[in-house]
Amino acid sequence: MHTSEKVAILDAGAQFGKVIDRRVRELRVECDLLTLHTPASDLSEYAALIISGGPQSVDGADAPAYDPAIFELGVPILGICYGMQLLNYAHGGTVEKKERREDGAFEIALEAGCALFAGLGASTEVLLTHGDSLGALASGFRVVGRSGDLIAAIECAERRLYGVQFHPEVDLTRDGVAMFRNFLIDVCGFSG
Numbered sequence: 001m002h003t004s005e006k007v008a009i010l011d012a013g014a015q016f017g018k019v020i021d022r023r024v025r026e027l028r029v030e031c032d033l034l035t036l037h038t039p040a041s042d043l044s045e046y047a048a049l050i051i052s053g054g055p056q057s058v059d060g061a062d063a064p065a066y067d068p069a070i071f072e073l074g075v076p077i078l079g080i081c082y083g084m085q086l087l088n089y090a091h092g093g094t095v096e097k098k099e100r101r102e103d104g105a106f107e108i109a110l111e112a113g114c115a116l117f118a119g120l121g122a123s124t125e126v127l128l129t130h131g132d133s134l135g136a137l138a139s140g141f142r143v144v145g146r147s148g149d150l151i152a153a154i155e156c157a158e159r160r161l162y163g164v165q166f167h168p169e170v171d172l173t174r175d176g177v178a179m180f181r182n183f184l185i186d187v188c189g190f191s192g
Contacts (some may be wrong), residue, residue, distance in 0.1 A: 005190040007031040008046040010038060012054030012064050012082045019169040020052055020080065025178065028192040029184050040069035048076045048188045051083030053167065057097075057132050058082065058089045066090075069180060076160035076188045078116075083164025085132055091161075098150065099143030103129050105172050108152040115145040116155065117175075117184050118160045126152070126166035126173040133165070160187055 003058045007024055008117045011017045011030055017033060024031040036051065043049070043098025051068060056063045071077070071090055079087035106128050110117045117124075134151040137143065145164065162183065168176035184190050 004045055004047050006046050007050060007188075008038070008043050008049045009033045009050045009052060009185070010083075011037045011052045012036045012065070012066075012086070013056065014052035014054055014080075014082075016167055016169050018050050022051060023169045023180050024050070024184065025101060027181055027184055029190050035064075037067070037115075039182065040067045040073055043070065043073060044114050046075065047190070048184070049073070049078070051077065051079045051086060053083060054130075056082065058085045059097050059139060060121030067182060071161075076163070076183070077168075078183050079161075079163040080167065080169070081129070085134065086166055087161060087163045088134050088138045088141065091156075093141070094135035095132050096135040097131060098133045106147050108145050108147045108166070110153070111142075111144040114155050114162075115155070115157065116153070116164070116179055116182050118142065118186065120175050120178060124158075124175045126164075126168070126172075126176075127170050128166045149188070157168070157186035162187070175180040 021033050141154045141156045144155050152165045168179040
């Protein structure tokens with residue numbers, strides 16, 4: 001069990017990486033912005049991980065390198081955009097190009113019972129910017145958010161793994177700060 005209340009933000013080339021850092025710090029949680037390829041052995045001081053978005057495809061030849069052992073650290077993980085796709089892919093799910101991209105503000109439907117969305121109601125408006133989407137869901141995960149027929153959020157509550165296809169760190173995501181608070185305070189148990 002970790003005694004620290006420190007988060008590692010693993011950057012996969014995000015356009016909003018520093019904004020994620022700012023949102024976490026605004027909730028009075030210490031964090032460091034590191035590269036995605038940081039070895040799991042260098043992450044022992046962190047009690048949670050956030051994996052950022054990025055422009056690549058997780059199964060592409062130019063995908064950023066990562067240490068699969070990060071998923072065995074036993075700490076809560078929040079994957080954002082690319083981070084959600086990597087979470088699904090690394091656990092045996094698939095990621096694929098869909099017929100349509102989603103770029104802009106969209107209303108998404110939320111499933112009840114997801115800690116990440118506690119107190120938010122049945123839907124919320126978010127900023128989506130992606131061409132790849134989840135195909136087959138990894139074993140042990142459930143869909144907790146949808147944008148039409150596309151998967152917008154997943155969770156494996158037992159392992160405290162959460163993924164969102166949108167950007168909770170930007171102002172265009174109406175309840176983004178609440179989502180970070182739910183993750184950091186309720187899921188991770190940080191005092192802030």
